[in-house]
Amino acid sequence: MQAVRYHEHGGTDVLTVEAVEQPTPGEGEVLIEVGAAAVNPVDTYFREGSYPPGSLPWIPGSDVAGIVTGVGEGVTEFSEGDRVFGTGLGNNRQGTCAEYVTAPTAMLAPLPDSVDAATGAATALVGVTAWQTLVEACGLGPAETCLIHGGSGGVGHVAVQLAATAGASVTTTASAEYHDRLEELGADHVFDYRRADLQAAVEGVDPPDVILDHRLDEYLAFDAEVAAHGARIGAIGNEDSAATFSDVPRCRSKALSVHHVSMFNTPDVSAVLTDLATLMADDALTAVVARRYDLDGVADAHRAVLADSYLGKLVVEP
Numbered sequence: 001m002q003a004v005r006y007h008e009h010g011g012t013d014v015l016t017v018e019a020v021e022q023p024t025p026g027e028g029e030v031l032i033e034v035g036a037a038a039v040n041p042v043d044t045y046f047r048e049g050s051y052p053p054g055s056l057p058w059i060p061g062s063d064v065a066g067i068v069t070g071v072g073e074g075v076t077e078f079s080e081g082d083r084v085f086g087t088g089l090g091n092n093r094q095g096t097c098a099e100y101v102t103a104p105t106a107m108l109a110p111l112p113d114s115v116d117a118a119t120g121a122a123t124a125l126v127g128v129t130a131w132q133t134l135v136e137a138c139g140l141g142p143a144e145t146c147l148i149h150g151g152s153g154g155v156g157h158v159a160v161q162l163a164a165t166a167g168a169s170v171t172t173t174a175s176a177e178y179h180d181r182l183e184e185l186g187a188d189h190v191f192d193y194r195r196a197d198l199q200a201a202v203e204g205v206d207p208p209d210v211i212l213d214h215r216l217d218e219y220l221a222f223d224a225e226v227a228a229h230g231a232r233i234g235a236i237g238n239e240d241s242a243a244t245f246s247d248v249p250r251c252r253s254k255a256l257s258v259h260h261v262s263m264f265n266t267p268d269v270s271a272v273l274t275d276l277a278t279l280m281a282d283d284a285l286t287a288v289v290a291r292r293y294d295l296d297g298v299a300d301a302h303r304a305v306l307a308d309s310y311l312g313k314l315v316v317e318p
């Protein structure tokens with residue numbers, strides 16, 4: 001099969017398309033013919049070696065959607081021909097930017113017939129992250145108010161829909177060109193994160209009970225100022241090391257809590273994926289596919305995921 005691989009850590013130039021042996025599903029695993037993979041910032045951290053994967057050479061890619069073409073021993077959940085989507089790959093096992101990939105059933109769920117592979121792959125990692133943050137870590141309630149930083153991002157644009165579907169009032173921040181689309185996706189208030197008066201703008205609407213923050217070092221003090229008393233902050237960024245409560249006495253006076261979320265620390269994501277699939281089948285949630293690439297374009301997608309601005313997700317179709 002054809003796969004994208006890297007034999008050493010480094011920039012996008014280490015990514016090559018090669019013929020490699022098709023994997024065989026082990027116990028509890030299925031073989032998937034990849035219809036689509038998606039690109040996430042974390043793929044670039046693995047490639048650079050800042051989150052070291054298991055061994056080299058390595059196939060990047062966390063998300064997948066496709067068709068089951070083989071089942072390993074003990075698999076009862078899926079059969080050949082089933083459409084599935086999943087995430088959490090490409091970390092301690094080979095990734096999804098390939099024509100075929102094997103995956104444990106705990107990382108998969110059935111993909112609804114009405115959802116195409118590109119949308120399924122685009123939804124998986126960011127959907128699980130948004131769900132774990134808003135629903136599980138922060139317990140967002142239907143009559144609450146939610147602030148989502150970076151609403152046009154992969155996580156952000158799915159989180160906006162999830163919070164709106166949960167019945168919350170949604171405030172989000174994004175570049176001006178995305179405001180109309182984010183209102184269509186369910187945001188009640190959208191503010192440009194570059195506004196000098198951003199705090200005053202956010203304070204002009206109901207104070208958030210839940211905040212999804214992808215840049216805690218930059219926004220913890222801001223969050224503490226705008227938050228409702230007792231608010232929960234869900235922190236997903238990979239550069240949250242410097243932000244601490246001791247920096248922000250207001251966190252204590254407002255009884256705020258910060259919940260750090262890491263999707264890759266969750267061994268079984270199938271239940272959350274199944275809930276996301278239900279929402280997708282009900283047209284209550286979708287990922288926006290911003291750009292599509294073939295395997296030869298994965299290096300360009302790795303560059304774009306960090307450098308370019310777009311609303312939604314970058315998808316790879318082998």
Ligand SMILES: NC(=O)c1ccc[n+]([C@@H]2O[C@H](COP(=O)([O-])OP(=O)(O)OC[C@H]3O[C@@H](n4cnc5c(N)ncnc54)[C@H](OP(=O)(O)O)[C@@H]3O)[C@@H](O)[C@H]2O)c1
Pocket residue numbers: 040041042125126129149150151152153154155156173174175193214215235236237238239261262263264305306308309310312
């Ligand atoms: N913990 C986890 O499990 C987990 C899971 C997924 C992602 N993450 C992390 O969460 C972060 C976001 O991931 P993603 O996939 O959503 O990335 P993404 O698709 O690249 O989105 C990033 C968003 O941030 C916006 N942004 C840029 N500068 C900003 C600023 N100063 N203030 C507010 N927003 C700003 C961008 O808007 P413009 O394009 O308009 O500038 C863009 O919409 C990354 O650091 C990623 O590694 C963590």
